[in-house]
Amino acid sequence: MKKLLLLLALAALLNIGSAIATLNFPQPLALQHLLDTAECWECQLEGASIQGFNFHFAQLEGANLQNAHGKGINLEGANCYETQWQKSKLQYANFRVANLTNARLENADLMLANLQGANLTGARLKNANLQGTKFQAAQIAHGNFQGANLAYAHLEGANLANADLTNSHLEGANLQGANLRGANLQGANLKKANLQGANLQGAFLNLTNFKKANLSDTYLGGAILEKTNLELAFLERACLASEECSLKTNSVTSSPRNITLIGVNFKETNLKGASFQGIEAENIPWQTMQLCNTILPNGIVSDRDCGNVYST
DSSP states (O other): OHHHHHHHHHHHHHHHHHHHHGGGOOHHHHHHHHHHHSBOTTOBOTTOBOTTOBOTTOBOTTOBOTTOBOTTOBOTTOBOTTOBOTTOBOTTOBOTTOBOTTOBOTTOBOTTOBOTTOBOTTOBOTTOBOTTOBOTTOBOTTOBOTTOBOTTOBOTTOBOTTOBOTTOBOTTOBOTTOBOTTOBOTTOBOTTOBOTTOBOTTOBOTTOBOTTOBOTTOBOTTOBOTTOBOTTOBOTTOBOOSEEEOTTTOOEEEEEOOOBOTTOBOTTOBOTTOBOTTSOGGGSOGGGSBOSSEEOTTSOEEOTTTTSOOOO
């Protein structure tokens, strides 16, 4: 028994020593260690060429991979907690169900990468290229996407609660059923985006461009829509109530919220069936809204402001 305990203790010490040693490996040795063991805790791989490598389920916690060349790399299921990927080339990379919590991906190129089901809670992707990237069912709460390019990205069912998407580019993106509760989308471009059934409760939508976007069945309770552009948008059955309501039925529950609709552009917008329940008529600032060929919730078409000039 004593011999067994001694052997186990020795093995544990060797493992600890190996993990510590990787911190000081020169890059070629660190990379070889990663290839041999699928582990490289906090190792320094800045600028490494890892294109097409297979590191699925690898342990890379705290590793530095800034400026790495990793086009097509496979990190499915990998532990990339607090890894650094700033300015890395990761086009077509596979991060499916990987752990990227608190990862640094500012200015990284992840065009057409796969992050389905990945955990990006608190990740920083400021100014990253995420065109066509797959984020279905990903956990991205509190993520930072300021200025990121998410054009035609797939975010169906993603959790973006309290994420910062200020001035991001989301034209044509699919956010069907996404959770954007409390998210900051000020100045973001969501032209032609699909947000059907999305939860935008308490979201900041000031100066956001939703032109030609699909917002049907969305919940916007408590959202701020000052000078928001909803020209040609589709909001059928959307809930803009000051109380929480079911996305599918627009039935109202007793959870009072406030909503700001000042200066919204509703030109050629379909509001048929949209719910304004719980908002007192005098608190709906129709006089500040731009209405032209707008289908109001009761089905009546308003051409009140068709002589005015509208933003695009």
